[in-house]
Amino acid sequence: xxxxxxxxxxxxxxxxxxxxxxxxxxxxxxxxxxxxxxxxxxxxxxxxxxxxxxxxxxxxxxxxxxxxxxxxxxxxxxxxxxxxxxxxxxxxxxxxxxxxxxxxxxxxxxxxxxxxxxxxxxxxxxxxxxxxxxxxxxxxxxxxxxxxxxxxxxxxxxxxxxxxxxxxxxxxxxxxxxxxxxxxxxxxxxxxxxxxxxxxxxxxxxxxxxxxxxxxxxxxxxxxxxxxxxxxxxxxxxxxxxxxxxxxxxxxxxxxxxxxxxxxxxxxxxxxxxxxxxxxxxxxxxxxxxxxxxxxxxxxxxxxxxxxxxxxxxxxxxxxx
Numbered sequence: 001x002x003x004x005x006x007x008x009x010x011x012x013x014x015x016x017x018x019x020x021x022x023x024x025x026x027x028x029x030x031x032x033x034x035x036x037x038x039x040x041x042x043x044x045x046x047x048x049x050x051x052x053x054x055x056x057x058x059x060x061x062x063x064x065x066x067x068x069x070x071x072x073x074x075x076x077x078x079x080x081x082x083x084x085x086x087x088x089x090x091x092x093x094x095x096x097x098x099x100x101x102x103x104x105x106x107x108x109x110x111x112x113x114x115x116x117x118x119x120x121x122x123x124x125x126x127x128x129x130x131x132x133x134x135x136x137x138x139x140x141x142x143x144x145x146x147x148x149x150x151x152x153x154x155x156x157x158x159x160x161x162x163x164x165x166x167x168x169x170x171x172x173x174x175x176x177x178x179x180x181x182x183x184x185x186x187x188x189x190x191x192x193x194x195x196x197x198x199x200x201x202x203x204x205x206x207x208x209x210x211x212x213x214x215x216x217x218x219x220x221x222x223x224x225x226x227x228x229x230x231x232x233x234x235x236x237x238x239x240x241x242x243x244x245x246x247x248x249x250x251x252x253x254x255x256x257x258x259x260x261x262x263x264x265x266x267x268x269x270x271x272x273x274x275x276x277x278x279x280x281x282x283x284x285x286x287x288x289x290x291x292x293x294x295x296x297x298x299x300x301x302x303x304x305x306x307x308x309x310x311x312x313x314x315x316x317x318x319x320x321x
Contacts, residue, residue, distance in 0.1 A: 021122070021171075022164035029161075036160045039109035039192070040229060046222025057215060062206050066199040066220030067227075074195065074228045077104025079264040079291040086113055086175065087120045090279035091295060091307040095180065102184045107195035108228050112188040113181055118171035119163075123236075127251035127273055133166070134159040134236040137252045148241070155237035156230075196221040231262040239269040247274035247318045255287070265289030274318050275310040283315065 081101030084090040093101075102113050110116060119133055126132040136151035168176055175181050184191070196217060203216015243254030253269040260267045265288060268281045275283075282289030298304045 020167050023167050024164045028165045032161050032163075032165075035111070039225070040157075040160060043109075043222045043225035043229065046218060047226040050218040050223050053218070057211070059215075059219065062203060062212070063215050063219040066203060066216050067224050070195065070199050070220045070224040071227055073104055074108045074224065075231070075264045076291075076294060077101055077106070078108045078110070078228065078232060079266050080294055081105040082108075082113060082116050083120065083266065084279055084281075084291060084295070086181075087117045088277050089308075090277055091299070091304045093298075093304045097298075097303055099180060099184065102181060103191050103194075106184065106188050106191035108232070109192045109195075109225055110229065110232060112185040114168045114172050114175045114185050115165075117175060118166040118168045121171045122166040124273070124276060127249075127253065128240060129251075133163040135252075136237050136241045152237045152241060155240065156233045159236075195225075199224070227262070231259065232266070234259050235263055235266050235269060239267045243267075243270070245270050246320060247271065248320055249273040249318075257287075260288040261290070264291040266291065275314070277308050278310050279307045280309055283310070 082105035085093065085098070085101055086105075105113060105116070111119065123132055123134065126135075128135045128137045130138060132138065134155045136148075136155035138151065138154075175185075199220020200213050200217040203220065204210065204213030206212060207215070238259060239254055239256040240252055241254065242258075243256035245252070245254055247270050249270055251273055253273040255270045256267040258267070260282070265282045266272070268283070268287050268289065271283050271287070272278070272281045279295050280289060280292040281287075282292060295304060295307060299307050
């Protein structure tokens, strides 16, 4: 009888956990702090050291190439993979492409696939409302310049160590059931290390020295992680605070031209929050969207299909007067 009660209790707790939208406990808080230290603070320190080292070791074309190349690969994984494909299902693709996008996205070190998707979907559910993990516009801060700065700090950095963890069983159940993605998810740290090893090995081989390997690690590894990290975080902060708001998105998302290139087009946030499942975030010819440019090329090559885009009628219907 006792065993039956225990089983029934465990079953009830499991169902309750699946229905719960967030998980908050000391263990999760510890993981958030550890993740922030390893993948936000250390790359920032590495960037300072890399810049300081320019006095003794001037940067060469090799380091610039490794930095730009690794930045581009990681941003493809973040914007085309984690965001437009996994979070919003903006297109369909094959299993090999799914795997590549998931691994490249993990190299961005902003969380495993399932966790990243869960956080992002919760952000859309509560965009700029209480419950949004990283809005700069919540009523928790005072108005005025100081309040604006506090909001920007929270959206850019503060939330990373102080937010309720969205329950993946609620926000990303299809990814939890996906054996391939679950396996990639479990090896999250491996992909981050791979993203550091690639520029290190290439730098060492091209320069033919250990110092070349160190320079490759610094610029293609830590500096690249720092740039990608702050590019993505600027979407949370600047693109929900500064810019234009042409569409009725029912939040305070903005179209921000200033970070369009480093974010691969993700900064057109008002467009995105109005047409969440659109593969194109830049909706006008002049709205630079490198992520969609790649999707367009991949569609022409037959690598992706069923690409979702808003029609002209849909766009007109959402325009504000």
